[in-house]
Amino acid sequence: MTKAIAFAAYGDADVLQPTDIEVPAPGAGQVRLTVHAAGVNPLDCKIRSGAVSAVFPVELPHVPGLEASGTVEAVGEGVTGLAVGDEVFGPVAGGYAEQLVVDAGRLAVKPASLSWAEAAALPVAAETAWRTLELLDVKAGETLLIHAAAGGVGTLAVQFAVARGVRVIGTASEANHEYLRSLGALPVTYGDGLAERVRAVSGGPVDAVLDAAGRDVLGVSVELAGGPERVVTIADAMHAPAHQVRFSSGGPGQDRTEAALAGALALHAEGSLQVRIARTYPLADAAEAHRASEHGHHTGKIVLSIG
Template sequence: MTAFAVGDEVLGSSSTPSYAQFALADPAALVTRPADVSWEVAGSLAGAGGTAWKVLDLLGVATDETLLIHAAAGGVGVLAVQLAVARGVRVIGTASESNHELLRSLGAIPITYGDGLADRVRAVAPQGVDAVLDASGRGELPVSIELAGGPERVLTIAAFDAADHGIRFHVGGGGEDTVQAIQDILGLIKDGRLQVPIWRTYPLTEAAAALEASRAGHLGGKIVLLPA
């Protein structure tokens, strides 16, 4: 017996991650899709939302702390920004100039990435930052360690040389906390405190193009694959 019946609309994690029209899932890993949450948004919550929720938990960010997020306008970044803001955290987000207004609208302080990043961060956070989330993976780890005063509260989901810098590398999305993450995010959406910007959708047949767009960066929200 489960809480769901044939035809119920649900969202969550599948048992075997894949790009497919059909998937198997443990009912315990699913929640009911609210009628006012679109499928594009619903499809973004388990992966990007679960990851954003989990990494903030791992970093232990708390009210009145300052968090630096690299690639803050990307799929995970835009959700991590809003989840952190909801906790009362001051967020600084790196992004291209074209996405600065988006970050401001979400409650973050936007700065441009690239040469001189440390100086730009210190201009808005003279004492440095308490924690750093790297969702970019484009060489930001040394400056992140410098700004955070050490590697202990720096975490990456994108830099494969993390171990060389003594940094934690997180994979696995929200893990066993995915359902809790989804429920928390849905609550914030209902209260009007969180939005899920959809940068672009692709049909399933164009999954390779979607991955290439993701690797290229400069996104302004989430990329979503549609089944047809």
């Protein structure tokens, strides 16, 4: 048995309660991890509340957590490339637990210079950023506008795009402008007059737009890109159809985790990867971490520190 956080009914953050769960021996192609950190994502909160139950149904009681970092504690039959004691990170199911079983092929080896919290904060944001840049097909020399560029996905998208030679303009609050400059982006303030500010920086239209904000920016995004073909949103499914804009949430055949984590590790090896951690909470305070995530007024990723 191992300690975990679970919810037995949909509801607010208070439904998250400590529990003991049984962790099986790893099967073929699997490893069992001792978890050191788990990322807290907005999707965790939406799954817990029941807001996305039609799209992401879960069996109750459910242990949340879509990404984690930890140490390999046992390996199943047929696992190659990983051994007991290896430090790894990647996408998981049930990350809010002291131990869990995960498919070995989903994991990447964690460099010693990457902290447990940073590693746990990477998989979801990196995969989303990589996938959407592929959908937008951005190339060196093009100009990409990223809404919410200082957020979890935006930060990785900026870094991946800049590494490809793309010119990036990012919307963010004034307090995050210097941070965006440090990533290689040209910052602009969101809100009224956005189109004029973007044109002033870009010198004209932009080639592609990634909306990670969901602040009703699809109309101006289509205007700036000269059409909806190269506009993608991950945050505004409701208004995407009206603007003929693609909404991307991943799904079968769309996962880009392997390439995304390889890309993030390449940036880390070069010394340029930046992963902002807003705050870490102990596993027992997962409900408080969810409340902070839903409040939304933080810069960087919220992470649970587990062991």
